[in-house]
Amino acid sequence: MEQSKSVANMEMTGAKKVIETLKQLGVDTVFGYPGGAILPIYDALYQSGIRHILTRHEQAAIHAAEGYAKSTGRVGTVIATSGPGATNLVTGIADAYMDSVPLVVITGQVASPFIGTDAFQEVDVIGITAPVTKYSFQARTPEELPSLLAEAYQIASTGRPGPVLIDIPKDIASTHCMYQTSLPATKRIKQAISEIDTDQMEAIRQTISQAKRPLLYIGGGIVSGNASEELLRFVKETGIPVCSTLMGLGAYPPDEPLFLGMLGMHGTYAANMAVYHCDLLLAFGVRFDDRVTGKLERFSPQSTKIHIDIDPSELSKIVPVDYSLVCDVKTALQALLLPSPTPDCEEWRMQVQQWAQEYPLAYDQDQEGALKPQFVIDLLSKITNGNAIVTTEVGQHQMWAAHFYRAKKPRTFLTSGGLGTMGFGFPAAIGAQIAKPESTVVCIAGDASFQMNIQELQTIAELDIPVKVFIINNRFLGMVRQWQEMFYENRLSESQIGGPDFVKVAEAFRVKGLRAETMADAELVIQEALAHPGPVVVDFLVEESENVFPMVPPGKANSELIMKGWGG
Amino acid sequence: MNEQTIQMMVVNHPATFLRILGVYSRRGIQIDRMSINRADQQHLSNVRITVQCDSSMIDHLSKQLAKQVDVISVFKCSTYDKNNV
Numbered sequence A: 001m002e003q004s005k006s007v008a009n010m011e012m013t014g015a016k017k018v019i020e021t022l023k024q025l026g027v028d029t030v031f032g033y034p035g036g037a038i039l040p041i042y043d044a045l046y047q048s049g050i051r052h053i054l055t056r057h058e059q060a061a062i063h064a065a066e067g068y069a070k071s072t073g074r075v076g077t078v079i080a081t082s083g084p085g086a087t088n089l090v091t092g093i094a095d096a097y098m099d100s101v102p103l104v105v106i107t108g109q110v111a112s113p114f115i116g117t118d119a120f121q122e123v124d125v126i127g128i129t130a131p132v133t134k135y136s137f138q139a140r141t142p143e144e145l146p147s148l149l150a151e152a153y154q155i156a157s158t159g160r161p162g163p164v165l166i167d168i169p170k171d172i173a174s175t176h177c178m179y180q181t182s183l184p185a186t187k188r189i190k191q192a193i194s195e196i197d198t199d200q201m202e203a204i205r206q207t208i209s210q211a212k213r214p215l216l217y218i219g220g221g222i223v224s225g226n227a228s229e230e231l232l233r234f235v236k237e238t239g240i241p242v243c244s245t246l247m248g249l250g251a252y253p254p255d256e257p258l259f260l261g262m263l264g265m266h267g268t269y270a271a272n273m274a275v276y277h278c279d280l281l282l283a284f285g286v287r288f289d290d291r292v293t294g295k296l297e298r299f300s301p302q303s304t305k306i307h308i309d310i311d312p313s314e315l316s317k318i319v320p321v322d323y324s325l326v327c328d329v330k331t332a333l334q335a336l337l338l339p340s341p342t343p344d345c346e347e348w349r350m351q352v353q354q355w356a357q358e359y360p361l362a363y364d365q366d367q368e369g370a371l372k373p374q375f376v377i378d379l380l381s382k383i384t385n386g387n388a389i390v391t392t393e394v395g396q397h398q399m400w401a402a403h404f405y406r407a408k409k410p411r412t413f414l415t416s417g418g419l420g421t422m423g424f425g426f427p428a429a430i431g432a433q434i435a436k437p438e439s440t441v442v443c444i445a446g447d448a449s450f451q452m453n454i455q456e457l458q459t460i461a462e463l464d465i466p467v468k469v470f471i472i473n474n475r476f477l478g479m480v481r482q483w484q485e486m487f488y489e490n491r492l493s494e495s496q497i498g499g500p501d502f503v504k505v506a507e508a509f510r511v512k513g514l515r516a517e518t519m520a521d522a523e524l525v526i527q528e529a530l531a532h533p534g535p536v537v538v539d540f541l542v543e544e545s546e547n548v549f550p551m552v553p554p555g556k557a558n559s560e561l562i563m564k565g566w567g568g
Numbered sequence B: 001m002n003e004q005t006i007q008m009m010v011v012n013h014p015a016t017f018l019r020i021l022g023v024y025s026r027r028g029i030q031i032d033r034m035s036i037n038r039a040d041q042q043h044l045s046n047v048r049i050t051v052q053c054d055s056s057m058i059d060h061l062s063k064q065l066a067k068q069v070d071v072i073s074v075f076k077c078s079t080y081d082k083n084n085v
């Protein structure tokens, strides 16, 4: 059967073959927006059985594909036309590159004879996106389309995941040719080496056993490497406290006693003190981002450092480490568990727990006073019990979401970490909801960020995608204002930003709109929004002057974090 | 700062050097000498690139280059060996 299939040949257009191949690769959903150069592909997509989600902007299509990919671990697929369609994708491609999100991006291109002539809607999308793609292809012949696609999906999803772009000239998509019906085998693709050197593993185990003040610093690699279970076992068996990056949230259960929360610029007191004072830092699936390390020269100054990551170019890139292992974290943890090292660190555990009790994340919500943004998110967390899928936009609300939404499971806290893209959260929620129709999906948005892709209200209305958008409306570019207050003498240059009546805007799109201004409203409205079967936008009018603390000011060490208010 | 040479075997197609040279330009490293020679096998080329930088930078560059899908192998040679071109 398999044999006869592989020799069978069929004539069809390149475009038809693209769609056939996508199906063979298991792609059932794509996000996109049509246009001239991609018309042959859209024609082949018509009634093909692949679900296409039509957004109202290509940027939203690619963030939706990211939401789809981040919430499932599967590759997200995006289709757009040449020229402006392709350039509208660039922010999303860069976002996916920074956060290691597996995507395949298919762009139309002008017909081959016109490439390089400044033809209508021609851009050199390969050139524009080279620095922010893991790889890219431009199809030169219709025959190679199936193998390019198969390779693209493989490259996007193996090793350190990332976005791969395929540019398809219009003539290549329109040409008829003979194709084999079977899926082509992929050529040599670089595989991450996951062979563990047993001597090195033994040395690492020894080092952990001897530590007095060990700390786990975990990140997005635990999520994309599906290593949460192994991590939990490792912590249970070793008793080592855990702190997480923004991208690692959800990878470790937040209610476990050894979890110290997020570290870094807006990390908790306990996590930042622990990273500063530890004598052994287990950096697993992380990349020592500047938002984490603060002043590099004073980052975790007393610790021996063990770095495990699948990407060899991350090892010793920022911080020189004592032991490094190129390996997916799951495999490394499995090896480390045989048997687990048992450091004697009872005193240290008491110390970090004391830090956590002395300075927990806190806010003052006055019964009668203005609604506090933290309270809204805390309440959402309690009402959903941390079991929703939450996406965030970028700004203060994102940090409060990281603090007060206690995501229970990996792939349920989706945020733009590396690029910090305002406009990510709402379309990402759409993609996550498409992937997980049974889940409650909430986008915690800022009033300004929501305005970056607000047009997607039409997408959720039309397709009845039951995403809940919670706007933390402070009438400010809050994070910008916070920096201006703290570091620019309170000169609020262009950070006060107006917004529409979000309830009316929602209603104009035939989406349910709700508003809350008090504590009592907030509770009722959250219940009502979550109970509503369709999409909802909630406008939470919150205290406008609230700022995010703790904060490690730029150029300071993690131990020099500011806990509360600032003179301004 | 020393003269540092990296030798690579790459899959050569029209966009290969867009990515390879991007690794250097992104770090602000100017290329002093470069040679590309087609290897026996189709599509494969031997590449030598010589720059001025310190050894930690060359380590970083060689890791970034090794990560590229089109790069098959990377060797660091600290001085330029004329006989080897």
Ligand SMILES: Cc1ncc(C[n+]2csc(CCOP(=O)(O)OP(=O)(O)O)c2C)c(N)n1
Pocket (backbone or CB within 6 Å): A393, A394, A395, A396, A397, A398, A420, A421, A422, A423, A445, A446, A447, A448, A449, A450, A472, A474, A476, A477, A478, A479, A480
């Ligand atoms: C596309 C983009 N433009 C600009 C910025 C810079 N920036 C970071 S946070 C922020 C303010 C966001 O305001 P809002 O969405 O209302 O969130 P808030 O901080 O008020 O919670 C800005 C402008 C960015 N991150 N992304």
Ligand SMILES: [Mg+2]
Pocket (backbone or CB within 6 Å): A395, A446, A447, A448, A472, A473, A474, A475, A476, A477, A478
């Ligand atoms: Mg705001």
